[in-house]
Amino acid sequence: METRKERFDRLQLAFNLVAHHDTELSFSDLIEPNRDTFHGFKLVYSTNHLEGDFANTSLKAIEDEYPTLKKYFYGSGLLFFSDELYDRTWKEKHVKLSIDYSLSLDSNAAERFRIWEDGKDLDKSEQDFENLVRFIKEGPDSGFNFDYSFFIIENYYDSMKPENHRPFNTIRALKRFDNLVYEKESFCVKNPIFNETRSLAGQRTIDTLYAFHSSPEIKGFQKRRMLLYVVLLKAVILNQNKTASIESKLGELIEFCILDLEKFPKTELYFAWKLMKYGKSLRFFDPVSQIGKKTKGKLRGMSWDIFALRYQETMASKSYEGDFFIPFFASFDNRFVELTKACPIRAVLIDEVGENVITIQLDEIEFQTELTNSMSSEMLAELNNSTKKLARMNKPLTEDKLIAVGNKLEVQLEEYC
Structure with a gap:
């Protein structure tokens, strides 16, 4: 019987196999010699070299036709592994996959639904918005699973303020969109017709907000976003040392995570590394290139944009018996689009039994090499000890601790102002 350790x-070995697998080699070259390693896991693998004899789905055509939609994975198509699927594919050659597509909205996309439902003009974004509506209603296999939970998560605290009606009105508009009268040939974006009154949609909105406000899972998302903010905040402060190397700054950031947070947040560190190494060439990071009185607010907004990518990781790891879940994201923000292109996702490795999900970036080897080079031998030994890894993963990081560490860092940031 295999122990949890x-x-x-x-799982770590499977991660390394994917990360080091040459993108020019076939999926079979990855899986076939390593079946024992991948046993019991699921893998969603992105590629630009689709193999005709294996289960796949196309992504590029969707993104090309609908510019507001951003695919989570880097390649033109996807390949999938599970024990049952792989065995059936070799026997039957062609297997029909059960795939669930998920479309999430960032706040600027969600609020266009509020403006539209309220009868206001969408100006220059009207055509893109119409394309988005048509995609949701017509998408692959007669419509897309339409998810606006990310908007509610991002507006979690604002939606609790009695004087702030914007989140409520936006969710109500999205609820009414569920009941849009839609015919492909006759639909007119300027004159939408809904099969539900505002008052009924409003009641459903109250029920939804109540469920979200009382959900421990949603509170967990708030903590994960706060962790991302804290790690980015530390990275921005370290970046003020213009003479230090990326290596030394990254090493200091890792020590901060291990000693102050008692966590090794790999994905959060990846985005902090992007900021420290490539911040000058990525327009997304322009708002924090110079520190000022507005830097804190800009960093908070930036952490939500990046968390939109983290949230898609959660969506990609959702699966039911034999199914795979493929996330898309809708955004009208060009800077966010640039970020998704700069942080390409190669694969998602899922262990449902161990409740672990690992995202593997296209530039994972570059990132991992620089992580390793930045650490002392003592720190490397600490991180490579799987018993200690599991202990860190199981130790909860409380909201109070994150707030305390964040407040301390914000004081340091103000000193640079």
Whole structure:
């Protein structure tokens, strides 16, 4: 019987196999020699070299036709692995996959639904908005799973303020959109017809907000976003040392995570590394290139934009018996689009039994190499000890601790102002 530690070690080995697999080699070259390693795991693998004899789905055509939609994975198509699927594919050659597509909205996309439902003019974004509506209603296999939970998560605290009606009105508009009268040939974006009154949609909105406000999972998302903010905040402060190397700044950031947060947040560190190494060439990071009195607010907004990518990781790891979940994201923000292109996702490795999900970036080897080079031998030993890894993963990081560390860092940031 495999212990939890042994399974976790095997998951780490599977991660390394994917990260080091040459993108020019086939999916079979990755899986076939390593079936024992991948046993019991699921893998969603992105590629630009689709193989005709394996289960796949196309992504590029969707993104090309609908510019507001951003695919989570880097390649033109996807390949999938699970024990049952792989065995059936070799026997039957062609297997029909059960795939669930998910479309999430960022706040600027969600609020266009509020403006539209209220009868206001969408100006220059009207054509893109119409394309988005048509995609949701017509998408692959007669419509897309339409998810606006990210908007509610991002506006979690604002939606609790009695004087702030914007989140409520936006969600009500999205609820009414569920009941849009839609015919492909006759639909007119300037004159939408809904099968539900505002008052009924409003009642459903109250029920939804109540469920979200009382959900421990949603509180967990708030903590994960706060963790991302804190790590980015530390990275911005470290970046003020213009003479230090990326290596030394990254090493200091890792020590901060291990010693102050008692966590090794790999994905959060990845985005902080992007900021420290490539911040000058990525327009997304322009708002924090110079520190000022507005830097804190800009960083908070930026952390929500990046968390939109983190949230898609959660969506990609959702699966039911034999199914795979493929996330898309709708945004009208060009800077966010640039970020998604600069942080390409190669694969998602899922261990449902161990409740672990690992995202593997296209530039994972570059990132991992620089992580390793930045650490002392003592820190490397600490991080490579799988018993300690599991202990860190199981130790909760409280909201109070994150707030305390964040407040301390904000004081440091103000000193630079």
